[in-house]
Amino acid sequence: MENQKQRMKDYWRRNIKIVLSLIAVWFIVSFGFGILLVDQLNVFRLGGFKLGFWFAQQGSIFTFVILIFIYVVKMNRLDEEFDVNEK
Amino acid sequence: MEILTWTYILVGLSFALYIGIAIYTRASSTKEFYTAGGGVSPLANGMATAADWMSAASFISMAGIIAFSGYDGSVYLMGWTGGYVLLALLLAPYLRKFGKFTVPDFVGDRYYSNKAKVVAVFCALFISFTYVAGQMRGVGIVFSRYLEVDINTGVIIGMAIVFFYAVLGGMKGITYTQVAQYCVLIFAFMVPAIFVSMQLTGNVIPQLGLGGTVEGGEYLLDKLDGVLGDLGFEEYTSGRKPIADIFAITLALMVGTAGLPHVIVRFFTVPRVKDARLSAGYALVFIAILYTTAPAVAAFGIYNAIDTVAGKSVDQLPEWISNWQKTNLITVEDKNRDGIVDYTPYSDTNELNIDKDIMVLAAPEIAKLPNWVVGLVAAGGMAAALSTAAGLLLVISTSVSRDLFRTFVPSMTEKTELIIARVSAAGSVMIAGYFGVNPPGFVAEVVAFAFGLAAASFFPVIIMGIFSTRMNKEGAIAGMISGLIATLGYIIFFKFISPELNTADNWWFGISPEGFGSIGMAINFIVCYVVSKATPPPPQNVQDMIQEIRIPRGAGSAHDH
Numbered sequence: 001m002e003n004q005k006q007r008m009k010d011y012w013r014r015n016i017k018i019v020l021s022l023i024a025v026w027f028i029v030s031f032g033f034g035i036l037l038v039d040q041l042n043v044f045r046l047g048g049f050k051l052g053f054w055f056a057q058q059g060s061i062f063t064f065v066i067l068i069f070i071y072v073v074k075m076n077r078l079d080e081e082f083d084v085n086e087k
Numbered sequence: 088m089e090i091l092t093w094t095y096i097l098v099g100l101s102f103a104l105y106i107g108i109a110i111y112t113r114a115s116s117t118k119e120f121y122t123a124g125g126g127v128s129p130l131a132n133g134m135a136t137a138a139d140w141m142s143a144a145s146f147i148s149m150a151g152i153i154a155f156s157g158y159d160g161s162v163y164l165m166g167w168t169g170g171y172v173l174l175a176l177l178l179a180p181y182l183r184k185f186g187k188f189t190v191p192d193f194v195g196d197r198y199y200s201n202k203a204k205v206v207a208v209f210c211a212l213f214i215s216f217t218y219v220a221g222q223m224r225g226v227g228i229v230f231s232r233y234l235e236v237d238i239n240t241g242v243i244i245g246m247a248i249v250f251f252y253a254v255l256g257g258m259k260g261i262t263y264t265q266v267a268q269y270c271v272l273i274f275a276f277m278v279p280a281i282f283v284s285m286q287l288t289g290n291v292i293p294q295l296g297l298g299g300t301v302e303g304g305e306y307l308l309d310k311l312d313g314v315l316g317d318l319g320f321e322e323y324t325s326g327r328k329p330i331a332d333i334f335a336i337t338l339a340l341m342v343g344t345a346g347l348p349h350v351i352v353r354f355f356t357v358p359r360v361k362d363a364r365l366s367a368g369y370a371l372v373f374i375a376i377l378y379t380t381a382p383a384v385a386a387f388g389i390y391n392a393i394d395t396v397a398g399k400s401v402d403q404l405p406e407w408i409s410n411w412q413k414t415n416l417i418t419v420e421d422k423n424r425d426g427i428v429d430y431t432p433y434s435d436t437n438e439l440n441i442d443k444d445i446m447v448l449a450a451p452e453i454a455k456l457p458n459w460v461v462g463l464v465a466a467g468g469m470a471a472a473l474s475t476a477a478g479l480l481l482v483i484s485t486s487v488s489r490d491l492f493r494t495f496v497p498s499m500t501e502k503t504e505l506i507i508a509r510v511s512a513a514g515s516v517m518i519a520g521y522f523g524v525n526p527p528g529f530v531a532e533v534v535a536f537a538f539g540l541a542a543a544s545f546f547p548v549i550i551m552g553i554f555s556t557r558m559n560k561e562g563a564i565a566g567m568i569s570g571l572i573a574t575l576g577y578i579i580f581f582k583f584i585s586p587e588l589n590t591a592d593n594w595w596f597g598i599s600p601e602g603f604g605s606i607g608m609a610i611n612f613i614v615c616y617v618v619s620k621a622t623p624p625p626p627q628n629v630q631d632m633i634q635e636i637r638i639p640r641g642a643g644s645a646h647d648h
Contacts, residue, residue, distance in 0.1 A: 065368070085639060
């Protein structure tokens with residue numbers, strides 16, 4: 001029982017770690033690249049786009065999509081590892 | 088065939104489809120009415136969420152707003168998509184595991200208090216009603232524009248359709264009509280965008296076309312910056328609003344999205360926790376298709392408008408200009424009588440006024456596409472407006488029948504509850520329709536603030552409810568109320584009491600009322616933390632429940648008690 005409790009604590013800690021690292025990326029691409037650093041990044045170019053503008057209008061959205069799918073994969077693995085996955 | 092004939096045919100077909108689906112999938116139990124029985128596949132739920140989420144404003148107006156605000160329009164693009172990351176990572180899986188029917192359900196159980204639940208119901212109703220009134224007006228405007236009936240007739244037709252499938256089908260009916268509506272609206276949005284992109288930049292994919300080159304080999308965005316600069320406007324790709332405000336508005340929209348009850352409730356309809364996560368991913372993919380196309384449509388539209396109209400001779404304007412002049416969405420007035428259309432940022436010399444909705448509405452004509460494409464765009468706009476209205480009405484009726492009646496009359500049979508749910512759905516269609524026909528001046532203003540209110544009320548207490556076992560009812564109630572009052576107060580002060588003071592100099596921290604939801608959210612977080620520290624921790628059974636919702640196994644389908 002105590003063992004089980006400790007396992008769930010570990011599971012939750014790992015879960016929080018995954019979430020925090022993905023939220024950090026979420027913040028950096030949108031608020032970082034798309035807003036706070038937009039002028040600095042606009043010096044660089046990505047084809048026809050200024051880089052900061054691209055992050056604000058397209059890049060951040062693509063990143064958001066990728067983040068959720070990374071989360072799905074990582075959590076499914078974690079659930080299996082801790083044997084809390086659904087059948 | 089005429090445009091109007093095509094419009095009637097395509098809109099009529101799409102309505103027949105929605106009603107057919109509604110009859111086929113009508114709900115027979117409260118579980119089906121509230122959460123479609125909990126058996127919706129993640130993919131279908133993703134599509135339904137996307138349609139639920141994207142309103143007439145996303146479909147028709149957003150591209151135009153971006154076209155005229157350039158970089159500043161990014162707040163909507165990032166704000167209305169970034170919220171799904173929060174939803175997927177912080178809310179959806181846990182609320183699914185919790186496995187009840189509504190957001191107030193969660194607040195009531197997690198904070199072991201009917202008082203907290205009632206506060207949550209009040210917030211849900213307030214947010215949903217302000218939002219749905221705007222949608223009904225939107226339905227009316229879309230109808231009137233395309234079917235050439237007046238706005239009120241349009242609202243009534245829209246009410247009848249929504250009434251039919253929301254009241255009959257409940258969540259089950261709404262889910263599958265929303266899947267169909269998503270298909271209609273995304274097809275209608277993409278077809279003109281692809282053709283315009285091809286004509287302007289030679290690139291089939293609008294997302295790439297935005298970064299492509301126009302005639303002469305110059306990049307579209309650089310050319311646009313140059314052209315706008317020459318006319319005296321700000322560059323398209325640089326910001327005009329202060330950074331602090333852009334930051335605050337984006338945050339308020341993101342967090343507000345994650346806190347909107349009609350979006351959250353969609354994740355109760357999938358069978359398992361892992362489906363809830365996956366479904367949020369699908370939803371964002373479906374939303375991102377439109378949201379990454381919209382900035383392209385925006386830039387193509389403003390470029391085309393300037394290229395074909397500004398500085399041209401008044402009597403040699405393209406045909407689509409004269410077509411849309413009839414609707415007053417475009418006006419050309421040769422003020423200085425030099426025979427040339429001057430487009431300037433100053434109202435006394437500017438001779439060309441373009442409504443923001445034109446960028447989407449006129450796109451098929453600008454691209455010289457066949458008439459059926461115009462009819463398709465009409466059907467798409469209606470799909471967007473109806474799907475959002477239906478989702479909101481369901482939240483309202485559920486709040487009344489489940490969160491109010493069931494809470495205070497627990498002996499009620501399921502059959503009675505289902506009847507009450509249907510009656511309150513019908514009632515809310517009527518009320519929403521009334522506001523659609525007689526829009527109070529404040530509705531349009533307030534719709535934009537529904538996000539700020541959702542951000543300031545729900546989001547913090549749900550997050551704390553999941554990620555903190557120490558958060559108690561005193562903290563949650565104080566937090567919700569203070570966040571809501573602070574945000575509402577700020578908005579009411581600047582929008583209604585002293586609108587003349589609504590300038591950047593008077594704002595707190597340079598944050599506009601649109602962005603104040605993020606401050607309200609911070610206030611909510613701080614108040615609920617401080618108050619909970621000073622009051623006793625939640626009882627053991629609630630702490631156990633929190634441990635329970637953190638683990639996916641054993642979710643089962645949404646259960647009643």
